[in-house]
Amino acid sequence: MTTYTTPANSQAASFKALVNGLREAIREPEQFTLSYAAESSAFVRFNHAKVRQAGQVQQASVGLKLINDGRHADLDITLSGAAEVDARRLADGLQQLRETLPLLPPDPYLLLNHNGWQSNNVQAHPLPDTEQVVGEITRAAEGLDLVGFYAAGPISRGFASSAGAFGWHQANSFNFDFSLFHANGQAVKASYAGHQWDSEGFARRFAQAREQLAFLGRPLRTLAPGQYRAYLAPAALEEIMSLLSWGGFSAQSIASKSSPLQKLYSGDHSFSPLVSLDEHVSGSLSPAFSGEGYPRSDLKLIVEGQAEAQLVSSRSAAEYGLTANGAGGGEAPSALNMAAGALPEADVLRQLGTGLYISNLWYLNYSDLPGARMTGMTRFATFWVENGQIQAPVSTMRFDDSAFSLLGSQLEALTQERELLLSASTYSQRATASALLPGAVVSRLTLTL
Amino acid sequence: MFDFHPQLKQRFAALRTGAEFFSLRYVRESGQYLSVRKNVAEPPSLRRDEGAMLTVRVNGVEAYAATNDLSPAGLQAALDKAEQQARQLKPHALLDLRDQRVSSDRADYFSPNLDQPFPSLSECYELLGAESAAVPRDERLVNWQVSIGMTHVEQIYLSSAGAELRQAQRFVYPGLDVTAYDGNDSQTRSLGRENFGQQGGADVISRCGLIGAGPHIADQALQLLLAPNTPPGARDLLLMPDQMMLQIHESIGHPLELDRILGDERNYAGTSFVKAQDFGQLQYGSKWLNVTFDPDIPEQLASYGHDDDGSAASKQFLIREGLLLRPLGGALSQFRAGMDGVANSRACSWNRPPIDRMANLNIEPGDQSLAQLIGNIEHGILMSTNRSWSIDDARNKFQFGCEWGQLIENGELKGVVKNPNYRGVSAQFWKSLSAVGDTSTFQVLGTPNCGKGEPNQVIRVGHASPACVFSQVDVFGGDA
Numbered sequence: 001m002t003t004y005t006t007p008a009n010s011q012a013a014s015f016k017a018l019v020n021g022l023r024e025a026i027r028e029p030e031q032f033t034l035s036y037a038a039e040s041s042a043f044v045r046f047n048h049a050k051v052r053q054a055g056q057v058q059q060a061s062v063g064l065k066l067i068n069d070g071r072h073a074d075l076d077i078t079l080s081g082a083a084e085v086d087a088r089r090l091a092d093g094l095q096q097l098r099e100t101l102p103l104l105p106p107d108p109y110l111l112l113n114h115n116g117w118q119s120n121n122v123q124a125h126p127l128p129d130t131e132q133v134v135g136e137i138t139r140a141a142e143g144l145d146l147v148g149f150y151a152a153g154p155i156s157r158g159f160a161s162s163a164g165a166f167g168w169h170q171a172n173s174f175n176f177d178f179s180l181f182h183a184n185g186q187a188v189k190a191s192y193a194g195h196q197w198d199s200e201g202f203a204r205r206f207a208q209a210r211e212q213l214a215f216l217g218r219p220l221r222t223l224a225p226g227q228y229r230a231y232l233a234p235a236a237l238e239e240i241m242s243l244l245s246w247g248g249f250s251a252q253s254i255a256s257k258s259s260p261l262q263k264l265y266s267g268d269h270s271f272s273p274l275v276s277l278d279e280h281v282s283g284s285l286s287p288a289f290s291g292e293g294y295p296r297s298d299l300k301l302i303v304e305g306q307a308e309a310q311l312v313s314s315r316s317a318a319e320y321g322l323t324a325n326g327a328g329g330g331e332a333p334s335a336l337n338m339a340a341g342a343l344p345e346a347d348v349l350r351q352l353g354t355g356l357y358i359s360n361l362w363y364l365n366y367s368d369l370p371g372a373r374m375t376g377m378t379r380f381a382t383f384w385v386e387n388g389q390i391q392a393p394v395s396t397m398r399f400d401d402s403a404f405s406l407l408g409s410q411l412e413a414l415t416q417e418r419e420l421l422l423s424a425s426t427y428s429q430r431a432t433a434s435a436l437l438p439g440a441v442v443s444r445l446t447l448t449l
Numbered sequence: 450m451f452d453f454h455p456q457l458k459q460r461f462a463a464l465r466t467g468a469e470f471f472s473l474r475y476v477r478e479s480g481q482y483l484s485v486r487k488n489v490a491e492p493p494s495l496r497r498d499e500g501a502m503l504t505v506r507v508n509g510v511e512a513y514a515a516t517n518d519l520s521p522a523g524l525q526a527a528l529d530k531a532e533q534q535a536r537q538l539k540p541h542a543l544l545d546l547r548d549q550r551v552s553s554d555r556a557d558y559f560s561p562n563l564d565q566p567f568p569s570l571s572e573c574y575e576l577l578g579a580e581s582a583a584v585p586r587d588e589r590l591v592n593w594q595v596s597i598g599m600t601h602v603e604q605i606y607l608s609s610a611g612a613e614l615r616q617a618q619r620f621v622y623p624g625l626d627v628t629a630y631d632g633n634d635s636q637t638r639s640l641g642r643e644n645f646g647q648q649g650g651a652d653v654i655s656r657c658g659l660i661g662a663g664p665h666i667a668d669q670a671l672q673l674l675l676a677p678n679t680p681p682g683a684r685d686l687l688l689m690p691d692q693m694m695l696q697i698h699e700s701i702g703h704p705l706e707l708d709r710i711l712g713d714e715r716n717y718a719g720t721s722f723v724k725a726q727d728f729g730q731l732q733y734g735s736k737w738l739n740v741t742f743d744p745d746i747p748e749q750l751a752s753y754g755h756d757d758d759g760s761a762a763s764k765q766f767l768i769r770e771g772l773l774l775r776p777l778g779g780a781l782s783q784f785r786a787g788m789d790g791v792a793n794s795r796a797c798s799w800n801r802p803p804i805d806r807m808a809n810l811n812i813e814p815g816d817q818s819l820a821q822l823i824g825n826i827e828h829g830i831l832m833s834t835n836r837s838w839s840i841d842d843a844r845n846k847f848q849f850g851c852e853w854g855q856l857i858e859n860g861e862l863k864g865v866v867k868n869p870n871y872r873g874v875s876a877q878f879w880k881s882l883s884a885v886g887d888t889s890t891f892q893v894l895g896t897p898n899c900g901k902g903e904p905n906q907v908i909r910v911g912h913a914s915p916a917c918v919f920s921q922v923d924v925f926g927g928d929a
Binding site for chain 2: 041043046047048053056057059060065071073076078081082089093096103104105108109110130131147148178181185257258262363364365367368371373379396400402426449
């Protein structure tokens with residue numbers, strides 16, 4: 001059913017043609033960078049195990065930066081896919097930026113990468129036919145209340161500069177993110193994502209979710225606010241990491257005192273020695289280069305509870321005298337990798353003893369940002385455990401606690417096994433971010449509401 | 450304006466399909482984001498975007514295809530893909546839309562002052578530079594940024610039923626924030642940014658109060674740095690409009706979205722504590738609570754003539770004197786639920802399909818001045834400007850935080866407190882609404898950042914509100 005238009009090699013050729021045209025159009029001493037993003041996506045929403053809404057989206061855009069005389073400006077342009085139209089749009093864009101630059105003061109924080117680096121990564125696993133996938137999903141979900149979202153297709157990213165740099169990244173991927181609802185309103189969340197759809201693999205993943213659903217039928221336990229032991233499954237820990245990633249490791253946020261980890265980077269606080277975090281770009285789904293033209297390498301952000309590297313964009317490098325390390329403008333990690341612990345996953349319930357087994361958290365935000373104190377909700381499959389045995393699902397509860405407690409003084413153990421969590425985010429475009437995380441047993445989690 | 454309209458009409462007329470209904474929604478967007486941070490102009494970020502979404506209905510099944518290729522062949526290819534998908538999904542489709550009515554309206558809609566040119570890039574940078582320079586020198590002020598965002602959108606909707614709807618709108622987002630740091634704690638005070646977006650031109654910048662705001666905002670950041678933490682306990686809570694907008698958004702807007710109630714969002718944005726049978730029955734809030742879907746305030750961020758499915762928009766009471774009356778559901782959700790709704794089927798751009806969204810969701814003014822609201826509070830707190838928001842997936846248990854707090858004792862405003870947070874439960878919170886400010890306290894605000902949907906969409910929504918008082922709310926501060 002799905003035909004993913006514009007093959008990747010044709011997109012790479014189109015991008016090269018735009019780059020070549022731009023190189024010819026540039027007048028010394030002008031310089032440019034040109035980033036590229038395209039995708040062809042199949043999107044299918046499910047509700048009540050049926051297709052609620054389905055469609056396809058084909059989009060492509062470039063980000064052109066023109067630099068001259070210490071001044072620079074950026075323009076994002078949507079491409080049409082037709083060579084002649086796109087060459088004209090780029091020429092118009094170049095002209096707009098040429099007219100803009102004289103209106104600007106020189107930028108003291110402009111830092112260009114003059115290396116002519118080259119990078120090429122193409123992964124072209126064949127994607128499944130959407131009709132076949134929809135058939136497998138609806139068959140598996142027969143008699144169940146499934147709600148979810150399937151997104152699939154090729155994603156391309158490119159970069160080129162007048163200094164001769166050229167990067168190309170293309171990957172086919174799919175992500176089926178779904179929930180199974182019990183009649184009582186409780187639900188299990190799961191996903192099946194990757195490069196190659198395997199019907200047996202999907203069936204196994206679906207069966208696991210279905211097994212958990214059985215526990216949700218037990219009578220709900222309502223907890224009083226207070227302090228509880230808790231196990232945070234990798235997906236729950238990911239929510240905490242996502243919030244901390246929102247400025248946490250950013251050089252600009254740390255310098256401007258808006259990072260939740262400013263007290264970690266100042267050395268005033270630390271995490272547990274069990275906590276080591278890397279930005280592990282190599283082998284991840286993310287491109288090996290940033291949108292502003294720096295190759296990205298792996299970085300140790302936290303080592304045994306102590307702050308190490310920050311994420312440094314070129315602008316922060318110039319402003320704060322740091323070395324740019326391939327972070328994008330937002331200086332957020334996109335391939336976070338947390339070191340595994342020693343607790344076998346099979347022993348999690350025994351280690352927890354009595355407390356909360358939390359599969360997912362939801363809608364986290366700060367109660368007090370400088371103290372990394374955060375609040376959020378339990379969501380999907382949260383269970384009350386007594387003496388290592390699951391007793392009952394727990395009604396939705398709010399927690400309010402500091403990351404320096406949850407990942408510091410109260411962190412008891414991390415699991416040996418880690419889960420690779422691929423982002424299902426599709427704001428503007430399909431995300432390439434991922435996280436490899438263990439589960440965490442904490443001896444105290446504060447519930448407030 | 451609409452210079453692509455004649456060509457687009459021609460291309461639409463030439464499209465061929467076996468579908469019983471099809472439509473085309475074309476969106477062209479251009480924008481700029483300009484900022485000056487600590488007296489250094491940051492490079493301008495400009496954008497140009499255009500594309501179209503083709504939607505078909507075949508045997509009652511709808512499917513869409515969005516394309517950046519606006520050539521006749523590109524549009525036809527997208528239409529063919531959508532039609533093929535609709536046919537193939539028939540056995541798996543949740544909905545049969547054969548009996549759903551479609552719009553054949555023809556109309557134009559324009560933002561106010563659209564004919565007035567927006568200040569030039571140089572003029573904007575001059576203004577931003579002046580405001581940045583007006584932030585006083587104080588070593589505790591470690592960061593400040595002044596910005597203006599502007600987006601111009603033209604949309605053309607054409608359908609096989611004869612609909613022809615054109616909208617041209619300009620959205621403006623002025624902003625300023627200042628961060629103060631004392632070696633341990635940091636506090637940020639802001640104006641505008643995600644709280645103040647409106648339609649219009651230079652008039653929006655003036656209305657926001659950006660001009661001349663630098664010293665005042667910086668002073669408030671320093672006051673917060675010196676202030677004690679918000680004391681914990683139950684107090685009467687006076688929320689100013691720039692926090693009311695968040696309170697309305699999260700605990701009235703999202704729970705009343707009909708697609709959530711119908712279960713579409715259960716895998717992502719969540720569900721709702723409100724059930725379909727609650728409309729006309731549920732006392733949502735106190736008798737002082739009057740909530741409207743209002744597309745008629747010209748400068749408000751989500752005012753429009755028709756939504757993205759072609760339904761005509763008009764003002765409707767969703768809650769009157771506390772009684773829940775009507776959901777936020779567009780034509781499709783209304784058809785599915787058999788209920789009346791509003792024209793709120795909206796898409797964030799050409800590459801995302803319309804779904805139920807908030808648009809302008811407002812609280813109608815009451816009859817008390819700010820002085821009266823404060824004067825009637827014995828033991829309370831004023832909170833202003835949202836900075837933190839968290840609510841459960843049924844939109845019930847919430848915790849929100851503000852930038853600015855001021856205690857109220859015996860009818861008088863007292864000292865400033867920092868880290869003002871409060872928590873509650875939507876289903877009970879609105880029943881504690883005890884007083885509503887008059888038009889002198891009423892502000893038209895809006896945010897560009899409402900996220901929802903699969904695929905994900907972030908969209909602009911407007912919220913206008915007076916200041917409001919809630920009785921005996923659980924408030925608390927931070928740790929630092």
